[in-house]
Amino acid sequence: MQPTDSKTSTTLDTTQDAVQKANDTQAIAIPPNKKKSKPSPKTRRRLKEAEPIPFTVDRLSHDGRGVAIYGNGFGVDDGHAEDKHGKTVFVSFALPGESALVKITNSRASFEEGDAISITANTNPERAVPPCPHFGVCGGCNLQHWEPVGQINFKQSVLAEMLMHQANVAPDHWLEPVVGDRLGYRTKARLGVRYVVKKETALVGFRERSSNFLAELNECHILDPRIGFEIENLKTLISTLESRDKIAQLELAMGEQIPELPDGNQPVALIVRNLEPLSDADIDKLKVFFAARNWQLYLQSKGVDSIQRIALTNDDDMSQQFGRLYYQLPEYDLTFEFIPTDFTQVNLSVNRQMTKIACDLLELKAGERVLDLFSGLGNFSLPLARLVGETGSVIGVEGSEAMTARAADNARRNGITNTEFYSQDLTQDCTDKPWANQGFDALLIDPPRSGAWEIMQYLPKFNAERIVYVSCNPATLARDTKALLEQGYRLTHAGVMDMFCHTGHVESIARFEKIAV
Ligand SMILES: C[S@@+](CC[C@H](N)C(=O)[O-])C[C@H]1O[C@@H](n2cnc3c(N)ncnc32)[C@H](O)[C@@H]1O
Numbered sequence: 001m002q003p004t005d006s007k008t009s010t011t012l013d014t015t016q017d018a019v020q021k022a023n024d025t026q027a028i029a030i031p032p033n034k035k036k037s038k039p040s041p042k043t044r045r046r047l048k049e050a051e052p053i054p055f056t057v058d059r060l061s062h063d064g065r066g067v068a069i070y071g072n073g074f075g076v077d078d079g080h081a082e083d084k085h086g087k088t089v090f091v092s093f094a095l096p097g098e099s100a101l102v103k104i105t106n107s108r109a110s111f112e113e114g115d116a117i118s119i120t121a122n123t124n125p126e127r128a129v130p131p132c133p134h135f136g137v138c139g140g141c142n143l144q145h146w147e148p149v150g151q152i153n154f155k156q157s158v159l160a161e162m163l164m165h166q167a168n169v170a171p172d173h174w175l176e177p178v179v180g181d182r183l184g185y186r187t188k189a190r191l192g193v194r195y196v197v198k199k200e201t202a203l204v205g206f207r208e209r210s211s212n213f214l215a216e217l218n219e220c221h222i223l224d225p226r227i228g229f230e231i232e233n234l235k236t237l238i239s240t241l242e243s244r245d246k247i248a249q250l251e252l253a254m255g256e257q258i259p260e261l262p263d264g265n266q267p268v269a270l271i272v273r274n275l276e277p278l279s280d281a282d283i284d285k286l287k288v289f290f291a292a293r294n295w296q297l298y299l300q301s302k303g304v305d306s307i308q309r310i311a312l313t314n315d316d317d318m319s320q321q322f323g324r325l326y327y328q329l330p331e332y333d334l335t336f337e338f339i340p341t342d343f344t345q346v347n348l349s350v351n352r353q354m355t356k357i358a359c360d361l362l363e364l365k366a367g368e369r370v371l372d373l374f375s376g377l378g379n380f381s382l383p384l385a386r387l388v389g390e391t392g393s394v395i396g397v398e399g400s401e402a403m404t405a406r407a408a409d410n411a412r413r414n415g416i417t418n419t420e421f422y423s424q425d426l427t428q429d430c431t432d433k434p435w436a437n438q439g440f441d442a443l444l445i446d447p448p449r450s451g452a453w454e455i456m457q458y459l460p461k462f463n464a465e466r467i468v469y470v471s472c473n474p475a476t477l478a479r480d481t482k483a484l485l486e487q488g489y490r491l492t493h494a495g496v497m498d499m500f501c502h503t504g505h506v507e508s509i510a511r512f513e514k515i516a517v
């Protein structure tokens with residue numbers, strides 16, 4: 001593992017061979033950590049000099065770290081920390097039941113944090129060799145030391161616990177976890193860029209775990225390989241630019257290759273965030289690099305309005321600010337068009353299954369009326385519209401006017417005529433809007449992380465029999481579940497989806513049904 005862009009860094013051998021060797025000897029080499037909430041220099045010095053302490057991990061915290069306790073039989077200290085008896089230690093890279101040597105990296109009054117630097121006994125059978133050599137330093141993933149099946153089961157237990165804790169409820173049925181591509185899945189990302197003068201190299205990637213410094217990456221295994229294995233080339237490209245120290249970020253968006261559609265042969269788009277206008281020579285270098293890969297190139301010097309598409313050839317259509325990207329839902333014979341700044345679900349293989357499960361759970365019949373809240377590009381609205389047929393209808397409501405317009409375009413392009421899309425801030429009461437007053441058989445809600453609390457207040461107005469709630473934050477799903485239960489709904493199904501494998505993100509889906517009175 002290579003050093004990072006910060007002052008100090010520990011070099012560890014995390015190659016597959018090294019990890020295998022360590023596995024064989026029951027002592028797995030795991031990278032250390034650097035924490036954002038830094039202790040004082042004195043405490044740091046003390047922690048650095050301190051010997052690792054043996055612990056046994058009892059259970060996991062919600063973010064997937066091991067939890068050990070000083071001296072209570074589970075967290076076994078070796079006798080030199082009596083005053084810490086009962087204090088909790090959050091141990092990165094340790095799984096339940098494992099005994100580990102833990103290097104403490106942060107010490108607070110009520111808890112400590114540390115990294116398992118070796119597993120000394122009771123290796124958990126779900127322990128895995130991390131597929132990415134940067135795991136442990138890069139903050140993009142925190143669960144690669146764990147078999148994906150263990151990760152997703154853990155995520156289900158997090159959801160179950162939050163539902164029970166906040167809403168005192170368990171679903172009637174747990175859905176099978178939805179599993180898709182577990183590596184190379186991520187089609188959207190913002191990568192930081194920084195030129196390190198001393199090393200004469202650009203860094204491109206995610207922040208280090210719990211620090212503001214960029215990790216020094218040369219490949220990324222969760223990013224779609226069209227970009228994930230181009231990181232080294234992007235670093236070299238940026239290092240050769242005159243404005244190499246003025247590039248701040250790369251925003252990536254990737255779609256599927258569909259050659260028969262406009263830009264369908266350019267399914268990868270990168271927005272280069274430049275803090276100063278680039279010279280012609282720099283733009284030429286970018287053009288050569290992007291043209292060789294058939295990527296769409298954009299420059300952004302200020303806000304979103306300043307994003308400018310750069311023509312790579314004389315044939316490129318520059319009449320629009322953005323080129324086109326696409327993804328498909330073959331199950332419903334749908335092709336979605338989007339632009340690089342639009343919200344899209346990052347994992348296309350999980351999205352295909354998720355949309356199908358959401359549609360199935362709503363148990364739609366021909367002629368029914370459905371409301372899709374936070375509808376984006378119509379990712380759920382259009383499949384739902386197919387299911388209710390010409391006699392039924394779907395209303396999609398979304399905050400972004402531009403995406404609302406593109407959802408309507410997507411409906412037209414797919415020959416769908418039974419949808420209407422409205423732009424509306426859903427944190428505001430919208431019950432006086434004509435679209436809100438028509439009564440609905442079914443409701444789909446797919447809010448951002450903050451959840452749909454405001455909607456819960458005016459939900460009775462919609463009077464839907466069945467609700468499917470898709471969530472990227474189990475805490476807000478659990479909070480909103482409580483409100484739904486109080487309004488006479490029953491939680492019939494819940495499940496998790498492996499949208500962000502190897503990370504702590506929990507994506508879930510829940511179905512509610514109005515209890516007959
Ligand atoms: C998790 S995304 C879901 C989008 C879509 N359902 C999909 O599957 O692609 C949440 C959506 O909510 C929209 N949104 C965020 N805040 C909003 C608000 N206050 N009112 C309405 N829409 C909002 C975002 O623009 C985004 O499209």
Ligand code: SF4
Binds near residue numbers: 134135206217220222
């Ligand atoms: S985000 Fe990418 S580079 Fe970072 S640990 Fe995950 S796979 Fe590796």
